[in-house]
Every structure is written in C-alpha cells, then in structure tokens.
Amino acid sequence: MNSAFETTPLVSVIVVAADSGLTLRECVGRVMACSVPLELILVDNGSADGIPQAIERAMQHESRLRPVYNHANLGFGPAVNRGAAQARANVLLILNPDCMLDDASLRRLLDLLKAHPKAGVIGAVVCDEQGQPDRASYRRDPYLKRALRSFLGQGKGVNIGGEMPGEPVQAEAVSGALMVMPRVAFEHLKGFDEEYFLHCEDLDLCRRARDAGYQVWLAGDVRVLHGKGGSSRHRPVFVSWHKHRGMWRWFRKFDPAARNPLVSAVVWLGVWAHFLLKIPGQWLRLLRRRPAPAASDA
Template sequence: MNAGPLTSIVIVLADSGPLTRECVEHALASDVPVEVLIVDNGSTDGIPESLDRAWADDDRVRVIYNRANLGFGAAVNRGVAQSHGIRVLVLNPDCLIEPDTIRRMASHMDVHTAIVGAVVCDADGRPDPASRRRDPLLKRSLATKLGRKGDAGIDIRGPMPDGAEEVEIVSGAILLMPRDAFDRLHGFDESFFLHCEDMDLCRRARDGGYKVILAGDVRVLHGKGGSSRHRPVFVSRHKHRSMYLWFSRHDPAARNAMVRTLVRLGIWTHFALKIPGQLLRKRR
C-alpha cells in the first residue's frame, strides 16, 4: 500500500462523457494514498451508476448522488464534506493525472499555500493559457483593448514555468488544497453555479493571506469535457452570470453604479450574440 497522508479526490459529474472512467482509473493509480469521491449532479447518461458498479468492491471509491444539478461548487463542497483526507484534489472528469501528479503538486505546498494548480494541456501537449490567469479586472480589460500596458500585477506572458510560480488564478480543472485551508475559506462559493468559482476561490485565498501556486512542472491532459458540448446555451448563460457576479464581488470598479450597469449590459449582450452560433454548432 502507498505510504503518506490521504488525499481526497473529488470529481463532479454532469453528463460528463466517456473520459470519466479513464479519469477515475488514473486517479486510483496515484502513488500516494487516495480516496475518490464521485459527486453526480443529476446525470442521465448512466455513467455514475456504471462507475458505482465497477468499483463496488473498492472502498477507496464512493459515488454521491445529487438528484438535481446543484452546481459545480456545491457538488465539490458536498464531496469534501464526506471526505477524510488531509488534502483535497478537485479534478475535472475529463482530466487524466499521472501516478506522481499529486505528490509533485504537494511538493510545492508550504504553510502559506492554499491552492496549487497544474498546467493543463490538450491532446497534443499544448498548454492551455487558462492554466495561469490574472484577475479579470475591468481596468485590465480596457487597457488590453486600448493596447496599453495596464497595471503590473503578475506577468502571465511567455511560456509556462518549469517549476513553481506564484500566480493570481489557476485552472479549476485541477487544483490541490490542504483540507484545513479549504475549510477556512468555506470551500467554493455556491452562488457561482458554474464557471468563475475557481477565480473566486483563488481571489478569496489571496485576500486571506494565502498563496496560489502554479506547479509549472506538472502537466495534465485536459479533454474539455462533455457537459459544455451537450448544453452550450445553458453553460454559457451560467458562465456570463458568474462573470458579472465575480465583477460585482471583487472588482473595485463595481463600486460605481453606472459602471455596474454598463458592465451588466455588456455581459448579457455578449451572451445574446453568442446564442445563434452555439445552437448551430450543437446541430452539427
């Protein structure tokens, strides 16, 4: 049996597609002790039940059924509440980790670290720029549109680092946290039904005096899963709602009522303009 502290891997499903079983297999092959908590948000594809049957005799695996879609953050929180590890790995069902992924990510933790992310890559090994992001502040967006440098912040230009790097935001597709830090931050904010909950968590961690670290030497295959493809308008609606919620909570510009109104109008106009293209792609 692998030695060391237990890591609780929480995987949220919502009609998440065929990579899910492989995701669980890779998670169980970790070279550190793990338990896998699969939290189902009302899937209709039969995958949660098939996973439950496949690992019925493995006490490392549990399937938790939500009879409705509670949202990503709420599902993670429910999984963590039933976990026993001293670390929590939040993992998308379309991500495949290697046996040493958790150990290598954990090696970048210290007492001041709340979140460690990894570089997520596509099937060709190309890193996703969203593995390392900055807070999407309005002044930064305007500076980019106008071709200006904007504030200094943390530089995310250039290639991904080869080692640990302190950043503002890591991808929510895979993030490792000490359980006590997760609890101190009260987990994910369930107001964010889908999307931007990782940005909110990273911001609250930094506001609480913690560090957010990108493990640049850890690469993880990310398949960009099925839920978004099956329900593009549903996902887009919640994404745009969460964008405004993050802005209203964390951007100093939101203190101005006129700015809030204009940003809300811009976000929902953008959502409306995207609908025709999303519906056309879904029919193909």
C-alpha cells in the same frame, strides 16, 4: 479489498460529474491507478448517462471509491462542497472529470504543498490533446481594466502572456480544472461560493484565499491533459449563461469599478450583450456536431 487503503488517505480526490461522458471512466481509472494512498469521492450531479452508477458497479469491491449522488445538477461549487464534507484526508484535490491525472503529477503536487506551508491553492498547467497549455492555467484577477486591455490587445490583461512557466510560481489565479488545497484552508474559506453555478468560482476561490493570507501557486512543471468539458459541449448556451452570470458576480464582489453605478450598468449591459451575441454561433456549432440521420433503404 486492499488493506493498505483502509487507513486514512493522504489525499481526497473530488470529481464532479454531470453527464460527463466516457472521459469520466478514464479519469477515474487514472486516479485509481495512482499508488499514493487516496480516496476518490465521485459526486454525481444528477447524470442521466448512467456512467457514475456503472463505475460504482464495476468497482463495488474498491474501498477507495466513495460515490455521492445528487438527484439534481447543483452546480460545480456546491457539488465540490458536498464532496469535501465527506473527505477524510487533510489534502483535497479537486479534479475535472475530463482531466487525466497520473501518479508522478500527484506526487509532485503533494511535494509542493509540503514545501510551501502558506499555500492555500496549488494548480497545474492543463493542456489540450496537442499539448498546448490552456492560458486559464495562469491568470490574474479579471478586473474590468484588465479585461478591456485583453480585449484591445494592449498591455497586461487577464491572461499572463508569454511562455507558460516551467517551474513553480506564485499566481493570482489558477484553473479550477485541477486544484490542490489543504482541507483546513478549504474549510477556513467555507469552500466554493455556491452562488456560482458554473465558471468563475475558481477565480473567486483564489481571490478569497489570497485575501485570507494564503498563497496561490502554479506548478509550472506539472502538465495534465484536460479534455475541455465533455458535458459542456452538449449544452453550450446553458454553460455560456452561467459563465456570464459568474463573470458578473465576480465583478460585483471584487472589482472597485463596481462601486460606480454608471460603470456597473455599462458592464451589466456588456456582459449580457456578449452572451446574446454568442448564442447563434453556439447553436450552429452544436448542429454541426450532431450526426446526420441514417439514409433510408427505400
């Protein structure tokens, strides 16, 4: 056991797994390879793949790994909240199980947090395997008017167009795939709103952080590989349901347009009509990904 990590860590990394697949092993391995004093709180949301348990067995002598087992899928935000309640560090890093963190990126994020004492949330530019940034890394509040402009391709919408910044900039919202927060800010905000199950809870947290007087920053010079949902690909309709449910909750909480009953009714119909229209394509893509049955020798 490495005594260097028996003292209070600088950062508590919280990873939530839910049948996240083999990428979870790599994610954990990358975090544990960092030289920054840290602890990794691995919160398992009732996975059936056995990978969190296998990671625990393989690292049974590693004091920095702290597994937390939920015996059901509580949702992303509730699981992070339970992980944060176990954290010992003054800094939290919320990391998706398909995000690949490295030591240099972690150190840069911690330096930015130190340089901006009013920061409540710091995100990074999450990229796909081709290095293309996810536009969700740098967003604005998804007001109805902005969402309509995005849909129609007119003016400034929810995603901020143009080149992704190459330096730190203030933002309205960053991706929940990677978030660094002072623990005091997380606790002041009472963590994630647990009424969201999956999706939009990051938008909610960023909005509440700004409303509470904190700043939200995007570390434009930090690029992190994000595999885009290992567990989500196997349950596209389930994920889509909760994404649309989250969109509706955010609208009801924060958009002034929700005060108009007629507008609210139209938005409700639009959200769920969009959900229903997406189901056939999601099922078709799922069927195409399934392996073909083995040929008979007969």
